[in-house]
Amino acid sequence: xxxxxxxxxxxxxxxxxxxxxxxxxxxxxxxxxxxxxxxxxxxxxxxxxxxxxxxxxxxxxxxxxxxxxxxxxxxxxxxxxxxxxxxxxxxxxxxxxxxxxxxxxxxxxxxxxxxxxxxxxxxxxxxxxxxxxxxxxxxxxxxxxxxxxxxxxxxxxxxxxxxxxxxxxxxxxxxxxxxxxxxxxxxxxxxxxxxxxxxxxxxxxxxxxxxxxxxxxxxxxxxxxxxxxxxxxxxxxxxxxxxxxxxxxxxxxxxxxxxxxxxxxxxxxxxxxxxxxxx
Ligand SMILES: C[S@@+](CC[C@H](N)C(=O)[O-])C[C@H]1O[C@@H](n2cnc3c(N)ncnc32)[C@H](O)[C@@H]1O
Numbered sequence: 435x436x437x438x439x440x441x442x443x444x445x446x447x448x449x450x451x452x453x454x455x456x457x458x459x460x461x462x463x464x465x466x467x468x469x470x471x472x473x474x475x476x477x478x479x480x481x482x483x484x485x486x487x488x489x490x491x492x493x494x495x496x497x498x499x500x501x502x503x504x505x506x507x508x509x510x511x512x513x514x515x516x517x518x519x520x521x522x523x524x525x526x527x528x529x530x531x532x533x534x535x536x537x538x539x540x541x542x543x544x545x546x547x548x549x550x551x552x553x554x555x556x557x558x559x560x561x562x563x564x565x566x567x568x569x570x571x572x573x574x575x576x577x578x579x580x581x582x583x584x585x586x587x588x589x590x591x592x593x594x595x596x597x598x599x600x601x602x603x604x605x606x607x608x609x610x611x612x613x614x615x616x617x618x619x620x621x622x623x624x625x626x627x628x629x630x631x632x633x634x635x636x637x638x639x640x641x642x643x644x645x646x647x648x649x650x651x652x653x654x655x656x657x658x659x660x661x662x663x664x665x666x667x668x669x670x671x672x673x674x675x676x677x678x679x680x681x682x683x684x685x686x687x688x689x690x691x692x693x694x695x696x697x698x699x700x701x702x703x704x705x706x707x708x709x710x711x712x713x
Contacts (some may be wrong), residue, residue: 437510440478454603458480467642471647472497473576479663483689494526494529494530495530495533495712496526497526497530498526498529498530498531498534498710499530499534499709499710499712500528501523501526501527501530502527502531502708502709502710503542503709504516505527505615505616506615506616506617506707506708506709507617507707508616509594509596509616509618510594510595510616510618510621510622510687511594511596511599513583513594513615513616514583514593514594517583517606518584518586521584524582524583524584524586525586528565528566528586528619531565534710538680539640539678539680540680541570541571541640541677542611542639542678542681542683543568543611544572545639545683546569546573546609546611546637546639547569547572547573549575549637550569550572550573550574550575550609551574552695553606553607554575555574555575555576557575557577557606557607558575558577558578558579558604558605558606559567559573559575559577559578559579559605559606559607559608559609560578560579560581560598560600560605560607560608560609560626560629561578561580561581561609561611562581562595562598562608562609562610562613562622562626563581563582563595563610563611563612563613563614563615563622564580564581564582564590564611564613565582565613566586566587566590567582567588567589567590567677569609569611572587579591579600579605581593581595581598581599582605586631595613595616595625596616596618596621596622596707597625598622598625598626598627598628598629599692600625600628600629601629603628603629603630603631603632604629604631605629605630605634605635606630606631606634606635607630607634607635607636607683608626608629608630608634608635608636608637609635609637609638610615610622610623610626610637610638610639610640611637611639612639612640612641613679614638614640614705617704619705620663620702623636623664623667623669623702624667627668627669627688629683630688631688631691632688632689632691633687633688633690634687634688635671635672635685635686635687635688636664636669636685636688637683637684637685637686638683638684638685638686638687639681639683639684640677640680640681640682640684640705641680641681641708642679642680642681642682643706643708644656644705644706644707644708645657645660645682645705645706646706655684656703656705656706659700659703660702660703660705661684661699663697663698663701663703664684664686665696665700665704666696666697666699666700667696667697668688668689668691668692669686669687669688669689670686670687670688671684671685671686671691672685672686672687673685
Protein backbone atom coordinates (compact mmCIF):
# COMPACT_ATOMS: atom_id res chain seq x y z
CA UNK A 435 0.00 0.00 0.00
CA UNK A 436 2.84 2.39 0.95
CA UNK A 437 4.66 1.67 -2.29
CA UNK A 438 1.72 2.92 -4.31
CA UNK A 439 1.13 6.06 -2.31
CA UNK A 440 4.72 7.21 -1.88
CA UNK A 441 5.67 8.50 -5.39
CA UNK A 442 2.69 10.85 -5.56
CA UNK A 443 3.36 12.33 -2.16
CA UNK A 444 7.09 12.91 -2.75
CA UNK A 445 6.73 14.78 -6.10
CA UNK A 446 7.43 18.52 -5.43
CA UNK A 447 5.38 21.33 -6.98
CA UNK A 448 7.97 23.29 -9.09
CA UNK A 449 7.05 27.01 -9.43
CA UNK A 450 6.57 28.06 -13.07
CA UNK A 451 6.59 24.53 -14.38
CA UNK A 452 3.27 23.27 -15.43
CA UNK A 453 2.97 19.77 -14.13
CA UNK A 454 2.14 17.14 -16.71
CA UNK A 455 -0.40 15.72 -14.35
CA UNK A 456 -1.86 16.83 -11.07
CA UNK A 457 0.11 15.70 -8.08
CA UNK A 458 -1.11 15.55 -4.55
CA UNK A 459 1.53 18.16 -3.59
CA UNK A 460 0.41 20.53 -6.35
CA UNK A 461 -3.19 20.21 -5.47
CA UNK A 462 -2.48 20.96 -1.83
CA UNK A 463 -0.16 23.97 -2.18
CA UNK A 464 -0.76 25.70 -5.51
CA UNK A 465 -3.49 27.88 -6.91
CA UNK A 466 -5.35 24.73 -7.81
CA UNK A 467 -6.35 24.39 -4.15
CA UNK A 468 -9.80 25.62 -5.09
CA UNK A 469 -12.94 23.96 -3.78
CA UNK A 470 -13.15 22.15 -7.15
CA UNK A 471 -9.58 20.84 -6.77
CA UNK A 472 -10.34 19.81 -3.21
CA UNK A 473 -13.34 17.95 -4.52
CA UNK A 474 -11.04 16.22 -7.04
CA UNK A 475 -8.67 15.25 -4.22
CA UNK A 476 -11.53 13.89 -2.17
CA UNK A 477 -12.69 11.89 -5.20
CA UNK A 478 -9.15 10.60 -5.77
CA UNK A 479 -8.66 9.50 -2.18
CA UNK A 480 -12.26 8.22 -2.13
CA UNK A 481 -11.51 6.11 -5.22
CA UNK A 482 -8.24 4.84 -3.74
CA UNK A 483 -10.03 4.16 -0.46
CA UNK A 484 -12.67 2.13 -2.22
CA UNK A 485 -10.05 0.16 -4.21
CA UNK A 486 -8.19 -0.57 -0.98
CA UNK A 487 -11.33 -1.55 0.83
CA UNK A 488 -12.28 -3.84 -2.08
CA UNK A 489 -8.81 -5.42 -1.89
CA UNK A 490 -9.20 -5.86 1.86
CA UNK A 491 -12.63 -7.40 1.31
CA UNK A 492 -11.09 -9.85 -1.18
CA UNK A 493 -8.32 -10.79 1.21
CA UNK A 494 -10.66 -11.33 4.13
CA UNK A 495 -13.11 -13.16 1.83
CA UNK A 496 -10.24 -15.48 0.84
CA UNK A 497 -9.22 -16.02 4.46
CA UNK A 498 -12.83 -16.75 5.40
CA UNK A 499 -13.18 -19.34 2.62
CA UNK A 500 -9.93 -21.02 3.67
CA UNK A 501 -11.00 -21.11 7.33
CA UNK A 502 -14.43 -22.38 6.43
CA UNK A 503 -12.89 -25.19 4.37
CA UNK A 504 -10.64 -26.15 7.30
CA UNK A 505 -13.64 -26.38 9.63
CA UNK A 506 -15.51 -28.66 7.20
CA UNK A 507 -12.58 -30.94 6.42
CA UNK A 508 -11.02 -31.57 9.84
CA UNK A 509 -12.16 -33.04 13.13
CA UNK A 510 -13.50 -30.91 15.99
CA UNK A 511 -10.31 -31.35 17.98
CA UNK A 512 -8.11 -30.20 15.06
CA UNK A 513 -10.39 -27.18 14.61
CA UNK A 514 -10.05 -26.38 18.31
CA UNK A 515 -6.22 -26.59 18.12
CA UNK A 516 -6.19 -24.37 15.03
CA UNK A 517 -8.28 -21.69 16.79
CA UNK A 518 -6.24 -21.89 19.98
CA UNK A 519 -3.03 -21.41 17.99
CA UNK A 520 -4.38 -18.24 16.38
CA UNK A 521 -7.44 -16.96 18.30
CA UNK A 522 -8.07 -13.99 16.00
CA UNK A 523 -9.16 -16.49 13.32
CA UNK A 524 -12.41 -16.99 15.21
CA UNK A 525 -13.61 -13.39 14.96
CA UNK A 526 -12.51 -13.33 11.31
CA UNK A 527 -14.61 -16.42 10.72
CA UNK A 528 -17.69 -14.89 12.35
CA UNK A 529 -17.34 -11.66 10.34
CA UNK A 530 -16.89 -13.61 7.09
CA UNK A 531 -19.85 -15.86 7.84
CA UNK A 532 -22.08 -12.84 8.53
CA UNK A 533 -20.99 -11.25 5.21
CA UNK A 534 -21.56 -14.47 3.23
CA UNK A 535 -25.05 -15.05 4.61
CA UNK A 536 -26.25 -11.40 4.69
CA UNK A 537 -28.13 -11.89 1.42
CA UNK A 538 -29.95 -15.08 2.45
CA UNK A 539 -33.72 -14.58 2.32
CA UNK A 540 -34.08 -16.04 5.80
CA UNK A 541 -31.67 -16.77 8.64
CA UNK A 542 -31.93 -20.21 10.23
CA UNK A 543 -31.04 -18.62 13.57
CA UNK A 544 -34.30 -16.63 13.44
CA UNK A 545 -36.19 -19.88 12.80
CA UNK A 546 -34.48 -21.48 15.81
CA UNK A 547 -35.52 -18.52 17.96
CA UNK A 548 -39.10 -18.68 16.59
CA UNK A 549 -39.23 -22.40 17.43
CA UNK A 550 -37.95 -21.76 20.97
CA UNK A 551 -40.61 -19.05 21.43
CA UNK A 552 -43.26 -21.76 21.00
CA UNK A 553 -41.85 -23.70 23.94
CA UNK A 554 -41.58 -23.26 27.68
CA UNK A 555 -39.57 -20.30 28.96
CA UNK A 556 -38.42 -22.60 31.75
CA UNK A 557 -36.51 -24.78 29.27
CA UNK A 558 -32.74 -25.10 29.50
CA UNK A 559 -31.25 -24.84 26.03
CA UNK A 560 -27.80 -25.67 24.63
CA UNK A 561 -26.77 -23.67 21.55
CA UNK A 562 -23.96 -25.79 20.15
CA UNK A 563 -21.66 -23.99 17.70
CA UNK A 564 -23.25 -20.73 18.80
CA UNK A 565 -20.98 -18.25 17.01
CA UNK A 566 -21.34 -15.04 18.97
CA UNK A 567 -24.22 -16.36 21.09
CA UNK A 568 -26.96 -14.46 19.30
CA UNK A 569 -29.50 -17.17 20.04
CA UNK A 570 -29.11 -16.56 23.78
CA UNK A 571 -30.22 -12.98 23.12
CA UNK A 572 -33.11 -13.91 20.80
CA UNK A 573 -34.60 -16.83 22.73
CA UNK A 574 -37.17 -16.23 25.48
CA UNK A 575 -35.52 -18.85 27.71
CA UNK A 576 -33.15 -17.45 30.34
CA UNK A 577 -31.05 -20.60 30.53
CA UNK A 578 -29.31 -20.80 27.20
CA UNK A 579 -25.83 -22.33 27.36
CA UNK A 580 -23.74 -21.24 24.40
CA UNK A 581 -20.80 -23.35 23.16
CA UNK A 582 -18.21 -22.67 20.48
CA UNK A 583 -14.56 -23.39 19.77
CA UNK A 584 -13.49 -20.07 21.32
CA UNK A 585 -15.39 -17.56 23.42
CA UNK A 586 -15.67 -14.39 21.33
CA UNK A 587 -18.78 -13.06 23.08
CA UNK A 588 -19.97 -12.91 26.68
CA UNK A 589 -21.49 -16.15 27.90
CA UNK A 590 -19.83 -18.43 25.34
CA UNK A 591 -18.17 -21.53 26.78
CA UNK A 592 -15.15 -22.58 24.72
CA UNK A 593 -15.06 -26.30 23.88
CA UNK A 594 -15.07 -28.86 21.11
CA UNK A 595 -18.69 -29.92 20.63
CA UNK A 596 -17.64 -33.57 20.38
CA UNK A 597 -16.92 -33.39 24.14
CA UNK A 598 -19.61 -31.14 25.60
CA UNK A 599 -19.19 -29.93 29.19
CA UNK A 600 -22.81 -30.84 30.00
CA UNK A 601 -24.15 -33.47 32.39
CA UNK A 602 -26.33 -36.30 31.08
CA UNK A 603 -30.01 -35.34 30.63
CA UNK A 604 -29.40 -31.75 31.70
CA UNK A 605 -31.01 -29.73 28.90
CA UNK A 606 -34.45 -29.67 27.29
CA UNK A 607 -33.24 -28.79 23.81
CA UNK A 608 -29.99 -28.72 21.87
CA UNK A 609 -29.66 -26.46 18.83
CA UNK A 610 -27.14 -26.94 16.00
CA UNK A 611 -27.57 -23.99 13.69
CA UNK A 612 -25.29 -24.61 10.65
CA UNK A 613 -22.69 -25.88 13.09
CA UNK A 614 -22.27 -29.60 12.33
CA UNK A 615 -19.08 -28.77 10.50
CA UNK A 616 -16.36 -31.21 11.57
CA UNK A 617 -15.72 -34.56 9.89
CA UNK A 618 -16.71 -36.15 13.24
CA UNK A 619 -19.97 -34.17 13.47
CA UNK A 620 -21.82 -37.39 14.39
CA UNK A 621 -19.99 -37.49 17.70
CA UNK A 622 -21.41 -34.01 18.43
CA UNK A 623 -24.96 -35.19 17.73
CA UNK A 624 -24.36 -38.15 20.05
CA UNK A 625 -23.17 -35.72 22.72
CA UNK A 626 -26.37 -33.72 22.30
CA UNK A 627 -28.47 -36.88 22.60
CA UNK A 628 -26.65 -37.66 25.85
CA UNK A 629 -27.21 -34.15 27.25
CA UNK A 630 -30.90 -33.87 26.31
CA UNK A 631 -33.58 -35.22 28.64
CA UNK A 632 -35.75 -38.09 27.35
CA UNK A 633 -38.62 -36.39 25.49
CA UNK A 634 -36.39 -33.35 24.80
CA UNK A 635 -35.35 -32.05 21.39
CA UNK A 636 -32.44 -31.72 19.01
CA UNK A 637 -33.07 -28.89 16.51
CA UNK A 638 -30.81 -28.87 13.46
CA UNK A 639 -30.41 -26.44 10.55
CA UNK A 640 -27.86 -27.45 7.93
CA UNK A 641 -26.93 -26.04 4.53
CA UNK A 642 -29.06 -27.91 1.97
CA UNK A 643 -26.16 -28.63 -0.41
CA UNK A 644 -24.42 -30.69 2.28
CA UNK A 645 -27.03 -33.40 1.65
CA UNK A 646 -26.92 -33.16 -2.15
CA UNK A 647 -26.61 -36.61 -3.70
CA UNK A 648 -27.21 -38.35 -7.00
CA UNK A 649 -30.30 -39.93 -5.54
CA UNK A 650 -33.02 -37.31 -5.51
CA UNK A 651 -35.12 -39.49 -3.19
CA UNK A 652 -34.34 -38.00 0.23
CA UNK A 653 -35.05 -41.35 1.92
CA UNK A 654 -32.17 -42.94 0.00
CA UNK A 655 -29.78 -40.02 -0.35
CA UNK A 656 -27.48 -38.39 2.20
CA UNK A 657 -30.35 -36.84 4.12
CA UNK A 658 -31.94 -40.28 4.46
CA UNK A 659 -28.65 -41.76 5.73
CA UNK A 660 -28.25 -38.85 8.16
CA UNK A 661 -31.80 -39.33 9.51
CA UNK A 662 -31.27 -43.09 9.79
CA UNK A 663 -28.13 -42.43 11.88
CA UNK A 664 -30.14 -40.07 14.11
CA UNK A 665 -32.92 -42.64 14.53
CA UNK A 666 -30.40 -45.33 15.44
CA UNK A 667 -29.23 -43.08 18.29
CA UNK A 668 -32.68 -42.62 19.77
CA UNK A 669 -33.95 -39.54 17.91
CA UNK A 670 -37.34 -39.52 16.22
CA UNK A 671 -37.96 -37.08 13.38
CA UNK A 672 -40.84 -34.86 14.45
CA UNK A 673 -40.70 -32.24 11.72
CA UNK A 674 -38.61 -31.42 8.66
CA UNK A 675 -38.67 -28.32 6.50
CA UNK A 676 -37.05 -28.78 3.09
CA UNK A 677 -38.69 -25.72 1.51
CA UNK A 678 -35.92 -23.23 2.16
CA UNK A 679 -33.56 -22.52 -0.74
CA UNK A 680 -30.42 -22.44 1.45
CA UNK A 681 -30.87 -24.82 4.36
CA UNK A 682 -32.93 -27.69 5.76
CA UNK A 683 -34.45 -27.72 9.24
CA UNK A 684 -34.89 -30.94 11.20
CA UNK A 685 -36.66 -31.18 14.55
CA UNK A 686 -35.87 -34.46 16.31
CA UNK A 687 -37.25 -35.70 19.59
CA UNK A 688 -35.30 -37.92 21.95
CA UNK A 689 -37.20 -41.13 22.58
CA UNK A 690 -38.02 -42.10 26.17
CA UNK A 691 -36.22 -45.41 25.65
CA UNK A 692 -32.72 -45.64 24.23
CA UNK A 693 -32.26 -47.10 20.77
CA UNK A 694 -30.39 -50.22 21.85
CA UNK A 695 -27.48 -51.34 19.70
CA UNK A 696 -28.67 -49.99 16.33
CA UNK A 697 -25.99 -47.28 16.05
CA UNK A 698 -23.37 -49.62 14.55
CA UNK A 699 -25.64 -50.49 11.65
CA UNK A 700 -26.23 -46.83 10.76
CA UNK A 701 -22.90 -45.00 10.57
CA UNK A 702 -22.90 -41.23 10.13
CA UNK A 703 -22.61 -40.41 6.42
CA UNK A 704 -19.89 -38.02 5.23
CA UNK A 705 -21.74 -34.83 4.42
CA UNK A 706 -20.49 -32.53 1.69
CA UNK A 707 -18.49 -29.57 2.95
CA UNK A 708 -20.22 -26.26 2.35
CA UNK A 709 -17.66 -24.27 0.36
CA UNK A 710 -18.66 -20.68 -0.34
CA UNK A 711 -18.00 -19.33 -3.81
CA UNK A 712 -15.81 -16.31 -4.53
CA UNK A 713 -18.09 -13.27 -4.72
C1 LIG B 1 -21.55 -21.37 10.49
S1 LIG B 1 -21.26 -20.89 12.14
C2 LIG B 1 -22.91 -20.63 12.75
C3 LIG B 1 -22.98 -19.85 14.02
C4 LIG B 1 -24.37 -19.69 14.62
N1 LIG B 1 -24.92 -20.95 15.05
C5 LIG B 1 -25.30 -19.04 13.63
O1 LIG B 1 -26.18 -19.69 13.09
O2 LIG B 1 -25.11 -17.83 13.38
C6 LIG B 1 -20.83 -22.45 12.87
C7 LIG B 1 -20.17 -22.33 14.20
O3 LIG B 1 -19.92 -23.66 14.69
C8 LIG B 1 -18.68 -23.64 15.36
N2 LIG B 1 -18.09 -24.98 15.39
C9 LIG B 1 -17.73 -25.76 14.35
N3 LIG B 1 -17.18 -26.90 14.79
C10 LIG B 1 -17.18 -26.85 16.13
C11 LIG B 1 -16.74 -27.73 17.16
N4 LIG B 1 -16.17 -28.91 16.88
N5 LIG B 1 -16.93 -27.37 18.45
C12 LIG B 1 -17.49 -26.17 18.75
N6 LIG B 1 -17.93 -25.30 17.82
C13 LIG B 1 -17.77 -25.62 16.52
C14 LIG B 1 -17.84 -22.67 14.53
O4 LIG B 1 -16.74 -22.19 15.27
C15 LIG B 1 -18.85 -21.59 14.17
O5 LIG B 1 -18.85 -20.56 15.10
